[in-house]
Amino acid sequence: MSDLLKRLRGRGWRLTAQRRVVAEVLDGDHVHYTADEVHALAADRLPEISRATVYNTLGELVSLGEVIEVSTDGRAKRYDPNAHHAHQHLVCARCGTIRDVHPVGDPLADLPAQERFGFAVSAAEVTYRGVCPDCAA
């Protein structure tokens, strides 16, 4: 994750304790926290960090392309630090668990020109839904 901090400094980020702990919380694979969860985990390390700062920092990380915003359920958005490897999401309909998955092929290629209605289409997000092994038991 210090790679991330280096990239951020390179982009002119002022490196504050608050931004550091938010970046640390988002370190790891298969991380899909809500803003509130990020705030709670960040507050474990830096108790006085405010909600506004967590929202600001997450928004900046998304703008910079370092983190992806995922909303699979219409509730709170989740923040996925795995932004540098294309992937889609598999969500359990019961417990809400999210897995990163890699379908074959390029979903963008499956949308024919006559189905694009003149749009400049640039991305395709796929959400697979099902029931995870724990919830099926």
Place this chain on the structure above:
Amino acid sequence: MSDLLKRLRGRGWRLTAQRRVVAEVLDGDHVHYTADEVHALAADRLPEISRATVYNTLGELVSLGEVIEVSTDGRAKRYDPNAHHAHQHLVCARCGTIRDVHPVGDPLADLPAQERFGFAVSAAEVTYRGVCPDCAA
């Protein structure tokens, strides 16, 4: 849409004026209103209809499979009455316009077994993102 009302009666629905206007508002193709928009349009015909009833009715229509809930932006959910023809959505990143689209192939088939992690996968939702002709101009 009277087809819909008939199906609902067949399922034991009590047919009230409120439910009728909500169903009427959702009549048509390429309809993707938010709950608030449905409420405003319903109130044009039945001014005293309450927000709670609109939410209740939309929730019931979703449970019955007559309407699909779409959340493309993490903001308000949208309600899509085109539930009986499989389709995906194409969203303009600038103005938020939504089009129903029909990609070729079955997106579910593109998720290999070893990428399912033991889930019983039952659906795939694809959101294509781009810029519509009006916004590109």
Place this chain on the structure above:
DNA sequence: TCCTACCTTGGACATTGTCTAAGTCAAGAA
């Protein structure tokens, strides 16, 4: 060390959705 533009904070506010208690009414029964 100092300066200043950028950052953080607490809290008010906005949006979207849920819940409840009390009153109303659709539709079957008589």
Place this chain on the structure above:
DNA sequence: TTCTTGACTTAGACAATGTCCAAGGTAGGA
């Protein structure tokens, strides 16, 4: 037709999530 009853609707309080602002704090260059 009228009656009855349980399902439906209502207003408004409440909850969850996110945004904004003015005031004060601080990272990092000079």
